[in-house]
Each structure stands twice: as structure tokens, then as C-alpha cells.
Amino acid sequence: MYELLKKDGRAKRGRLHTVHGDIETPVFMNVGTAAAIKGAVSTADLQQIGTQVELSNTYHLHVRPGDQVVKKMGGLHKFMVWDKPILTDSGGFQVFSLAGLRKIKEEGVYFQSHIDGHKIFMGPEESMQIQSNLASTIAMAFDECPSSVADRDYMQKSVDRTTRWLKRCKAEMERLNSLPDTINKHQMLFGINQGGIYEDIRVAHADEISKLDLDGYAVGGLAVGESHEDMYRILDEVVPHLPENKPTYLMGVGTPANILEAVDRGVDFFDCVYPSRNGRHGHVYTKHGKLNLFNARFELDDRPIEEGCGCPACQMYSRAYIRHLLKAKEMLGMRLCVLHNLYFYNHLMEEIRDAIDAGRYKEYKEETLRGFETPED
Amino acid sequence: MYELLKKDGRAKRGRLHTVHGDIETPVFMNVGTAAAIKGAVSTADLQQIGTQVELSNTYHLHVRPGDQVVKKMGGLHKFMVWDKPILTDSGGFQVFSLAGLRKIKEEGVYFQSHIDGHKIFMGPEESMQIQSNLASTIAMAFDECPSSVADRDYMQKSVDRTTRWLKRCKAEMERLNSLPDTINKHQMLFGINQGGIYEDIRVAHADEISKLDLDGYAVGGLAVGESHEDMYRILDEVVPHLPENKPTYLMGVGTPANILEAVDRGVDFFDCVYPSRNGRHGHVYTKHGKLNLFNARFELDDRPIEEGCGCPACQMYSRAYIRHLLKAKEMLGMRLCVLHNLYFYNHLMEEIRDAIDAGRYKEYKEETLRGFETPED
Numbered sequence: 229m230y231e232l233l234k235k236d237g238r239a240k241r242g243r244l245h246t247v248h249g250d251i252e253t254p255v256f257m258n259v260g261t262a263a264a265i266k267g268a269v270s271t272a273d274l275q276q277i278g279t280q281v282e283l284s285n286t287y288h289l290h291v292r293p294g295d296q297v298v299k300k301m302g303g304l305h306k307f308m309v310w311d312k313p314i315l316t317d318s319g320g321f322q323v324f325s326l327a328g329l330r331k332i333k334e335e336g337v338y339f340q341s342h343i344d345g346h347k348i349f350m351g352p353e354e355s356m357q358i359q360s361n362l363a364s365t366i367a368m369a370f371d372e373c374p375s376s377v378a379d380r381d382y383m384q385k386s387v388d389r390t391t392r393w394l395k396r397c398k399a400e401m402e403r404l405n406s407l408p409d410t411i412n413k414h415q416m417l418f419g420i421n422q423g424g425i426y427e428d429i430r431v432a433h434a435d436e437i438s439k440l441d442l443d444g445y446a447v448g449g450l451a452v453g454e455s456h457e458d459m460y461r462i463l464d465e466v467v468p469h470l471p472e473n474k475p476t477y478l479m480g481v482g483t484p485a486n487i488l489e490a491v492d493r494g495v496d497f498f499d500c501v502y503p504s505r506n507g508r509h510g511h512v513y514t515k516h517g518k519l520n521l522f523n524a525r526f527e528l529d530d531r532p533i534e535e536g537c538g539c540p541a542c543q544m545y546s547r548a549y550i551r552h553l554l555k556a557k558e559m560l561g562m563r564l565c566v567l568h569n570l571y572f573y574n575h576l577m578e579e580i581r582d583a584i585d586a587g588r589y590k591e592y593k594e595e596t597l598r599g600f601e602t603p604e605d
Numbered sequence: 606m607y608e609l610l611k612k613d614g615r616a617k618r619g620r621l622h623t624v625h626g627d628i629e630t631p632v633f634m635n636v637g638t639a640a641a642i643k644g645a646v647s648t649a650d651l652q653q654i655g656t657q658v659e660l661s662n663t664y665h666l667h668v669r670p671g672d673q674v675v676k677k678m679g680g681l682h683k684f685m686v687w688d689k690p691i692l693t694d695s696g697g698f699q700v701f702s703l704a705g706l707r708k709i710k711e712e713g714v715y716f717q718s719h720i721d722g723h724k725i726f727m728g729p730e731e732s733m734q735i736q737s738n739l740a741s742t743i744a745m746a747f748d749e750c751p752s753s754v755a756d757r758d759y760m761q762k763s764v765d766r767t768t769r770w771l772k773r774c775k776a777e778m779e780r781l782n783s784l785p786d787t788i789n790k791h792q793m794l795f796g797i798n799q800g801g802i803y804e805d806i807r808v809a810h811a812d813e814i815s816k817l818d819l820d821g822y823a824v825g826g827l828a829v830g831e832s833h834e835d836m837y838r839i840l841d842e843v844v845p846h847l848p849e850n851k852p853t854y855l856m857g858v859g860t861p862a863n864i865l866e867a868v869d870r871g872v873d874f875f876d877c878v879y880p881s882r883n884g885r886h887g888h889v890y891t892k893h894g895k896l897n898l899f900n901a902r903f904e905l906d907d908r909p910i911e912e913g914c915g916c917p918a919c920q921m922y923s924r925a926y927i928r929h930l931l932k933a934k935e936m937l938g939m940r941l942c943v944l945h946n947l948y949f950y951n952h953l954m955e956e957i958r959d960a961i962d963a964g965r966y967k968e969y970k971e972e973t974l975r976g977f978e979t980p981e982d
Contacts, residue, residue, distance in 0.1 A: 268645035268936035293929040300905055301925055309921050528677055544686050548678055552670040559645035559936055
């Protein structure tokens with residue numbers, strides 16, 4: 229159950245009650261594709277860096293180790309030893325971006341495993357069954373994520389099918405949640421709005437799916453190549469057509485600036501691979517923008533990545549040491565940068581929540597965006 | 606200063622007092638080649654797994670980031686944030702095994718960097734200067750590590766030169782320790798016995814270097830391809846010719862069984878890359894021998910790597926989960942296996958010390974060796 233605690237302009241401050249504890253929103257979910265955050269980050273580390281929700285990928289876990297294995301091990305929470313909320317995606321996005329030859333039919337999608345090429349079928353029911361086996365806190369509906377440059381005609385047909393699939397997802401999830409051997413009988417289901425950059429298709433779809441009384445609603449198919457202006461314009465149009473008293477999730481977004489702008493448009497759930505991927509390449513976030521720790525100017529820099537930062541990297545190590553580790557290809561360098569970046573994102577969300585609580589979100593957003601553009605001394 | 610606390614047969618139980626704290630021996634030093642343990646292991650992790658001494662490689666740190674950089678950053682302890690003892694090797698072994706084209710002269714060795722091919726000269730004085738810049742707790746003498754199959758004539762000439770180099774190391778270390786801007790003015794120096802598998806050359810060399818009153822003595826040039834029987838035979842002959850009231854260090858050794866046998870022959874310092882290297886490949890140590898976690902039989906195994914083990918991996922995670930991580934090439938899998946293996950070695954040494962304290966080392970050794978040969982239930 230979602231409580232809308234406060235609004236500041238369109239920015240929402242909420243709390244989602246789940247069987248795995250409460251989620252304070254706006255929240256950034258930390259991406260652990262294959263049931264682990266890339267960069268040798270353990271669940272004990274996640275406690276330290278303020279992670280509220282871990283996000284795992286249904287497609288990846290279905291092909292390895294297999295959702296049946298995870299179910300036999302007691303579900304994802306027990307398997308990866310994380311007792312707070314987990315969101316699983318539907319597998320749809322990976323099927324459309326990673327898998328080999330695929331065929332989309334009314335019943336679902338036929339495709340090949342990216343690991344060994346074996347044939348897999350996934351439709352709405354299969355996606356719900358896999359996510360039920362994984363026993364995540366929140367399951368995502370199985371949708372098609374069409375190219376944002378798909379023509380209008382294709383987009384309309386795709387969105388209509390996504391709506392039909394959503395209804396099948398809802399029915400299947402209700403059935404699964406009532407089975408005796410289901411691990412999490414309170415698994416939530418979020419629907420996904422699609423429609424590319426066609427505002428009218430997006431809005432009509434948002435109105436349609438809002439009627440289904442799901443546990444939350446996501447905006448999908450953005451951050452896939454369109455401009456930031458298009459993304460913000462779509463959010464301006466679509467978010468008012470999604471239920472305010474439900475979580476609003478912008479999938480796969482994004483930079484700290486993207487998040488600040490999207491919160492201002494009523495979004496309160498986010499996820500993105502940027503902090504972990506950038507961290508593995510030595511790119512670290514600060515209040516004064518991103519730093520590339522490979523840069524020679526950090527060779528003798530004995531400051532932490534960011535003064536005053538409470539992350540495990542900044543509490544212990546200098547930029548000079550982390551730069552050395554990165555150059556020597558020591559995994560520890562990647563791990564420290566990933567820990568810092570995830571802490572940075574999680575801490576940014578905490579500041580965002582505090583600013584909304586204090587009724588000063590606009591000022592906070594402007595100050596913070598200005599900081600990102602102002603290099604450090 | 607080294608205290609010999611107790612002997613049990615030839616097994617020594619000692620304590621080395623250093624400016625960075627006491628080392629209880631027998632001890633296994635954890636190898637962090639480039640100022641970090643491979644496998645994303647941080648110094649905070651080392652505290653948890655019971656590491657007493659970290660070992661770093663002079664050659665690697667000389668070429669990257671450069672010992673001058675480490676000195677400017679306040680020495681290795683400050684750079685890598687580790688306040689307990691650090692031993693640095695002399696660089697000699699790497700010069701002879703890693704570096705490109707090399708020429709050995711009386712003054713030292715001319716060779717090429719394995720990273721960019723640039724020409725480097727290293728002799729006894731240079732090795733001491735680099736190690737003084739790194740400011741380790743214990744420096745190793747610069748020696749030649751000849752092939753164990755070198756002919757007798759070459760071996761004798763090489764060992765004679767190593768003795769001359771050792772005297773130059775000692776003089777240079779004394780000079781460096783008295784300089785005002787030296788970071789660690791109490792840097793210790795261990796000498797190294799060589800001679801391959803020629804017992805008489807080994808023994809004569811041991812007698813010769815024992816006269817120099819160094820802080821400790823190592824047996825080098827073993828574990829480089831000779832049989833275990835040769836190694837034990839050499840130890841049987843040589844250790845009695847090294848001072849009992851000084852640390853006795855067997856370089857680069859070895860398996861848990863090697864360590865148990867060497868302790869029984871009076872060795873009390875060890876180092877080896879096995880636990881971290883094997884861990885990165887999913888091979889983990891237990892009281893019942895090594896397990897390969899890639900094996901399919903661990904797919905649904907919800908036990909820890911070893912029941913009752915106090916390491917961070919066994920405290921949290923199942924074999925099934927770690928196996929999944931390894932197969933998915935998630936760095937966390939490697940990290941957990943490395944943490945387990947280093948803990949296993951460190952804990953083995955603790956048991957060895959307890960057994961010597963209790964005067965039951967022989968029994969402990971036999972029981973433990975039998976366990977290694979007995980597969981788990």
C-alpha cells in the first residue's frame with residue numbers, strides 16, 4: 229500500500245508498505261542484474277550505502293541460474309541474502325534488446341538465449357510465473373518496449389497488445405499469489421505505460437491502464453535514445469494521467485539531473501545502471517559533477533573522492549590510491565568507485581526527500597543542478 | 606625484536622615486535638602485490654579475516670604507481686590505509702621472472718619494465734632505497750633467484766654474489782634508516798638463503814649470512830618447480846643453520862600441507878598467492894580438501910563453503926549462490942572465495958599456534974593432513 233505523504237509542486241513524497249519493509253520515496257533502486265551488484269558489492273555493503281530496494285533482471289535469472297533453482301533455494305531474498313524490497317523487471321526489455329532472433333505473437337515472444345542460443349518462449353503468464361518463482365517484492369508487467377523511432381502505426385498496435393498483455397499479467401499474478409506453494413503471496417504488480425514519443429498514444433494508454441488498480445505504474449520506453457527534452461515533455465503530459473496515489477516509476481533513468489527533473493514532474497521510483505557502470509570505469513559522481521579518476525591530476529591527490537561523503541570509499545581512501553588501483557586493474561578500485569556512486573545516488577534521494585518534506589524542492593533542485601555545473605576548487 | 610616463545614619439536618612459536626605492532630608466529634602473510642589484495646579485498650576486509658601482515662611487491666610498486674609517489678603519499682601504510690605490519694619483497698624475484706631482457710652484473714641487474722619496456726637498473730642499494738620509500742615494516746634483501754636446475758658452478762657463483770649483495774643491502778639499509786626524511790626509521794631487513802637443491806651450498810650460505818645479525822632469515826628459491834620431497838629435505842638441512850632466535854621465512858610457500866610440514870621443520874613466516882589466485886578461480890579450501898565451486902553438485906547446495914567457518918562468505922552465503930555468481934562472472938563471487946581462502950589460511954595459522962602452545966603440534970599436523978585427504982560427507 230502506497231501513502232502519499234506530501235506534495236511540493238508536482239513532486240511526490242511517498243511511502244510504499246511492502247512485506248519486506250517500507251520504501252521511502254523518491255527512491256533510487258540499485259541494479260543487481262544477476263542477483264548481485266556488479267563491482268563485487270555484497271548485500272552487507274548495500275546496508276552501508278543506504279540501499280532501500282535492489283532490482284534484479286528476470287531474463288538474466290531465468291537463463292542463469294534458472295528461476296526454478298532460485299525457487300528451490302527459497303526465493304531471491306534468501307538466495308542473495310537481502311531482506312529488504314526487491315523489484316524484478318519483466319524480462320521484456322532484455323528480450324527486445326539482448327536476445328537473438330525473436331518473433332512477437334499475440335501469445336508472447338519466441339526468442340533465443342543470449343548465452344547458449346536455446347529457444348525460449350515468454351509471454352505475460354510466463355513472466356509472472358518466473359517472477360513468482362523469484363519471489364520479488366514487486367513484479368513488473370510483461371510489455372513490448374518498441375523502438376522510440378517506431379512508426380505511429382506500429383506503436384499503436386504494440387501499445388494495444390501491451391494493454392492486453394497487462395490484463396493477462398494481472399489475472400496470472402492474482403492466480404499465482406493464491407497458490408499454496410508460492411513463496412511471496414503478496415507480490416505486487418506494476419503496469420508499464422508505453423507509446424514512444426507520441427504523446428496522445430501515451431496519454432490514452434495511461435488512462436486505460438490506470439483503471440486496472442495496479443500496485444504502481446511505470447513509464448517505460450524512455451531513456452532509449454530520445455532527447456532529454458522529449459523525455460521531460462512526455463513526463464509533463466503522461467504523469468498527470470497516472471494515479472497520484474500510486475508509485476510512479478520512470479524506468480532506466482538516469483543521470484542525477486534527469487532524476488531531479490523527473491521528481492519535479494511527479495516521479496518517485498527510479499533505476500539505472502549508470503552509477504555502477506560508470507564506477508567500474510573510474511567515473512565518480514560529486515556535487516560538482518563527475519570526475520574521471522584516471523586523470524593524471526589525481527596522482528598525488530590525498531583527498532577523498534568527495535569531502536564529507538559518508539561512503540566506505542571516502543571514509544577510508546584517497547583519490548590517489550583509488551586512481552592507482554584503477555590503473556593497476558585491481559578490482560578493489562572498481563568496487564570502491566561503485567560503492568561511492570551508489571551511495572551518491574542513494575544519498576541524493578535522501579536529500580530530495582528532505583527537500584520535499586521541507587517544502588523547498590524547487591530551490592533544492594536549482595541549487596543542486598547549479599552545483600553539478602560548477603567545477604570543484 | 607623476535608621472541609621465541611616456545612618450541613614443540615622443531616616447530617617454533619614466536620612473536621616479532623615491530624613499529625606497526627606484534628606479529629604472532631607461525632604467520633601467513635596475505636599477498637597484495639600492487640598494494641591491494643586481488644579480488645576487490647579492502648583493508649577493512651583484512652581486519653575481518655584476521656590478516657596480521659600484508660605483503661606487497663617492490664617491483665610492481667616501483668613501476669606503478671612509482672615508489673616516489675608512494676613516498677609522497679606518506680608511505681605504503683598511509684597509501685593503502687593499513688596500520689599493521691607490511692613486508693615488501695626485494696623486487697629480485699620479479700626481475701628474474703617477469704621483466705624482459707636482463708643482464709646481471711656485479712653492481713645489479715639491468716632489465717626492461719614489463720609494462721612499457723623502459724630500461725630499469727636495480728641493485729642492492731636501489732632495492733633498499735625503493736623499499737625505504739615504500740616504508741614497509743620489513744624489507745627483503747636483494748638477491749638473485751637462480752633457476753633450481755641451474756648447474757652447480759653457476760649456483761655457487763650466484764650465491765657468492767647474493768652474499769656480497771646482502772652485505773651492501775645491510776649497509777644501505779643502515780644508512781637509509783638514519784636519514785632525516787626516511788618515513789620508517791626502524792625498517793627491518795631479512796636476508797635470503799639461496800643455493801637451489803644443492804644442500805652443501807645452501808648450508809654454507811646459511812652459515813655465512815647468519816653471522817650478519819639480520820632481523821630475520823628467509824629460505825628463497827624453493828617452490829619454483831622442485832618436488833615437495835626436495836623442499837622438505839632442503840628445509841631439514843638448512844633451517845638448523847639459521848638462527849633460531851630470529852624469524853624463519855619460507856618464501857612463496859605454499860599449500861596448507863606444505864605449511865604444516867614446514868612449520869614442523871622450524872619455519873614461522875609464509876606467503877603465497879594460492880589462496881587468492883585459487884579463490885578467483887572458484888577453488889576454495891576446507892578441512893576436507895579443496896572444492897571447485899563450479900561443480901554442478903553445488904547448484905542447490907544451501908550450506909556455506911565450510912560449516913562453522915567464521916569468514917564473511919560463510920557467515921552469509923550458500924555454495925549455491927557463490928557458484929551462481931562465479932558462473933555469471935560476477936566479481937562478488939571471486940571476492941567471496943578470496944575472503945574465504947585467506948580466512949582459511951589465517952585461521953589455519955591460528956590453530957597451528959594453538960597446537961604449538963599446547964605442545965601437541967605433531968598430533969595436530971597428522972590429524973589435519975588426514976582431514977585434507979578425507980572428502981566431506
